[in-house]
Amino acid sequence: MSQQRQGSTPGDAGGVPAFPDLPEATIARLPEYLRALHHLAETGAETVSSEGLAAAAGVNSAKLRKDLSHLGSYGTRGVGYDVALLVDQIEHILGLDKNRAVCLVGVGNLGHALAGYAGFASRGFRVVALFDADPNKVGERINGLTVRHIDDLNAVAAEESIAIGVIATPPGSAQAVADVLVAAGVTSILNFAPGVLSVPPNVDVRKVDLAIELQILSFHEHRKASLTALPGGRSAAAGNQEAVGS
Amino acid sequence: MSQQRQGSTPGDAGGVPAFPDLPEATIARLPEYLRALHHLAETGAETVSSEGLAAAAGVNSAKLRKDLSHLGSYGTRGVGYDVALLVDQIEHILGLDKNRAVCLVGVGNLGHALAGYAGFASRGFRVVALFDADPNKVGERINGLTVRHIDDLNAVAAEESIAIGVIATPPGSAQAVADVLVAAGVTSILNFAPGVLSVPPNVDVRKVDLAIELQILSFHEHRKASLTALPGGRSAAAGNQEAVGS
DNA sequence: CGCGATTTGTGCACGCCTTCACAAGCGCCT
């Protein structure tokens, strides 16, 4: 068993598998596969076929096979994929075995909810610190953590290496917070504030804008309404089950 | 001025511009353009160049021009785009002039925050009803709305046409809630619960999974770490500012 | 009235992603 396929770069340091240049689209789907696999494992399944896993993850089976083939050959022809093995592999690829530290900036309406979101801890992330600029919020205890002032961010980052920063502030403060995070050495940011962040090229930013999601749905709603109103108004089938991802 | 270009289908009912088959990628960017345009309008700008708007929206200027060209010719060569006109056009395309009714199911940690999210109302959406299955939550008042029991959803949908349903329940209840929404005639769903929803083909589902976003960031963090650790460890520049969208 | 500066709109080529279809491989049953 051990490591069958090591990756591309031969001059590899240690046992870290070099990255076989996974397509972005594949990476965006791996977490969904992982969730489906965990669910399958709970039901006691030892192996899954690509068909079965694809159905559980909501994708085409061919796509799933191609995605998994990029990580190496972890399936057995005629049988399927070993669930436990695949879970380990994907978690390793995603770096989830590192139990990454996350800090959250902005303990307002949304930030408050995010701080208590159970889905983070259960999937390999530790929320280690909460920050806000409002002195009235500082000191408040949420889910076992005390809100600290944003000026303390540097100090906290110094003791504990922060892998990911989450921005849940009003739009006007987002850029300033991003600058602070970058200055503290954070190189991955999840931004819930509307607007574009300007960051150095080595920093990755993912943006989630709830209003944008609604607007996209509104468009489809608008389109469907105008189609069914037209003479040839059929069932207006089109793209559905659009998953968010880059 | 008025209408220069009406769309494709000539046999058009009323003044509704038939849909020129916008690419999905373009649709996903229109809301971001719209936000940038609103911001520009507030600063008093009458016109914008594609370069300027592209910068404000965080995209390539060529991409922006191509996107806008799909909606028709609303720019003037040598001058730029009329901000107010473009706002109207995009809002119309997205169907935001309809002031769509949104209902939210699941008033837990996240749902509570969503119910109070100001970004919805300010961008053309009205949260008209909150639902939950927990009797203890029913009756609670949030942001001027009273939480009702999920069984009342059909009745509410009968009086007020609900355009979009938002699911913010635990994963286990999501499918059941989706079924109720579909039965009530809702054809657009925004799902915050992990997992795949099964819906009829005429229903659009968009999914937002916060943990997935973190996992994707984790991957890039993992990748960057292993790159900088290698001999040729340069600044590890790669894809950044990845916006979420289908 | 003509010219140059500016900016839009778009044809074209390239690359990524998806999907199909099938050969190769594996296990089981006889």
Place this chain on the structure above:
DNA sequence: AGGCGCTTGTGAAGGCGTGCACAAATCGCG
């Protein structure tokens, strides 16, 4: 041992999206 059915892994084709580079169009100025 041999054959059969099932499933993976992948070559190839097609479609979609992006970005370049440029022609067409408009405005302002001399």
